[in-house]
Amino acid sequence: MIIETWNEKETFDVGKSLGDKAEKGQIYTLTGDLGVGKTVFTKGLAEGLKITEPISSPTFTIVQIYESGRMPLYHFDVYRIGDVEEMEEIGYEDCFYGDGVCLIEWANLIEEILPEDIIPVTIEKDLEKGFDYRRITIGE
């Protein structure tokens, strides 16, 4: 599925509609260049899950867990991971196979431990369509 957005709010709302419908055990991967709107999308997803805490970047902690919503959100940013063993150390399996929703940024770096049944989300710009245009691809 491809959704085009033309401003920040529309991208937020795409995330929110996924969060509204999210079911426990779902794992989303989130791919896109710096500044494309990954955090905007994540904030929308969190809103859809009724999370009330502010969403920040998990870069320095690898995973940030939000538990104020209707189910936990495990927000991973694995950019700084050296080895997948670090994922074992933080107990990723409790998140991947747990009672909430996972959102993983830079998931390609941990491909070997990703379950088959993930939902890839890719956000891209197309400057020919304008500075604020984004194309969001959900699923294969």
Ligand SMILES: Nc1ncnc2c1ncn2[C@@H]1O[C@H](COP(=O)(O)OP(=O)(O)O)[C@@H](O)[C@H]1O
């Ligand atoms: N259609 C759009 N969707 C999302 N963000 C947009 C859009 N148009 C412009 N922006 C801007 O792009 C930036 C995205 O930032 P951010 O979500 O932090 O990116 P990332 O987390 O991918 O690095 C914000 O400043 C936002 O206002």
Ligand SMILES: [Mg+2]
């Ligand atoms: Mg970000």
